[in-house]
Amino acid sequence: MADNSSFIGGESSVRQINDQVIIVQVLVGIFLCINTLLIITFFMKDTFYRTMRYILFAVTLLSDCLILILTNLLLILSYFRFSMQVLLCLIMFAVSSMCNFVTPFTLTAMTLERYVAICMPLRHGELCSTRSALQCILIIHGLSSVPCILILSVFFASVSLSFFKPYRVCSVEMFILRSWQGHLRSAISQFYFLIMCVIVVFSYIRIMKVAKAASGENKKSTHKGLRTVALHAFQLLLCLIQLWCPFIEAAVLQIDFMLFVNVRYFNYIMFSLAPRCLSPLIYGLRDDKFFLVLKYHRNFSFFC
Numbered sequence: 001m002a003d004n005s006s007f008i009g010g011e012s013s014v015r016q017i018n019d020q021v022i023i024v025q026v027l028v029g030i031f032l033c034i035n036t037l038l039i040i041t042f043f044m045k046d047t048f049y050r051t052m053r054y055i056l057f058a059v060t061l062l063s064d065c066l067i068l069i070l071t072n073l074l075l076i077l078s079y080f081r082f083s084m085q086v087l088l089c090l091i092m093f094a095v096s097s098m099c100n101f102v103t104p105f106t107l108t109a110m111t112l113e114r115y116v117a118i119c120m121p122l123r124h125g126e127l128c129s130t131r132s133a134l135q136c137i138l139i140i141h142g143l144s145s146v147p148c149i150l151i152l153s154v155f156f157a158s159v160s161l162s163f164f165k166p167y168r169v170c171s172v173e174m175f176i177l178r179s180w181q182g183h184l185r186s187a188i189s190q191f192y193f194l195i196m197c198v199i200v201v202f203s204y205i206r207i208m209k210v211a212k213a214a215s216g217e218n219k220k221s222t223h224k225g226l227r228t229v230a231l232h233a234f235q236l237l238l239c240l241i242q243l244w245c246p247f248i249e250a251a252v253l254q255i256d257f258m259l260f261v262n263v264r265y266f267n268y269i270m271f272s273l274a275p276r277c278l279s280p281l282i283y284g285l286r287d288d289k290f291f292l293v294l295k296y297h298r299n300f301s302f303f304c
Contacts, residue, residue: 032069037100038294042061048290051130086168089170092170101147106235113128115206155175155177200233238271238274245264276293
């Protein structure tokens, strides 16, 4: 997510930004360590990569790792005012922009998987097969690419080849040349926000109805699924708020630059890093099967 990692400040704020950079390095290092361990655990048991919810979980982990690496790299480059070719920045922006949407879309798909498992158990094997998971992943990445494609299409139509020759400090703002382009970007994010919220709320309400009617072991299993969806909803809420951040940051930038830097930093910590620490909690610790394999293979923790 290039837009949440371009902290560019003046000389008077070097000490403050330096503290911020150190905090980010620590958090990113911790999250990458945990996610790497979980990815390794995922490949330890063939049951995981033949089950839809674990496949989607692995997609989330991989996407989170990639976006954490890219955003951290862009943060360091922008802090040291390191310039690069616009084409290279464009590639990094395209990948991070897509990954930025992959996580909320995948969480939405995982919520739907829980809905099918609890509300349509007889069709779960048919609708949530390995083939369906692969198709779902393709759809997720296709939808996640749409905002980036639209933004870059408008960008290419608005600039000449000379724009790509000089070296520049990489930032998403260089691809937003006119205010209406920022509004377009915001509108796409808000549309996705609405669609995913509707899906999650619908799934939660339906699962809650099933939970009330269930009994015995089914009731226990259903309530656990309900709590999982609730955690997904909270994680998704943080991710979806992140889609609003560029709109808020653009408004703050018109008021005060240092306020813009501080708001962007806060948004990055709260709505980019924080949601990515919840995935290990939901499936790394709460899921019985995954936790048992993780505990059994704890000797692999040296990878961290």
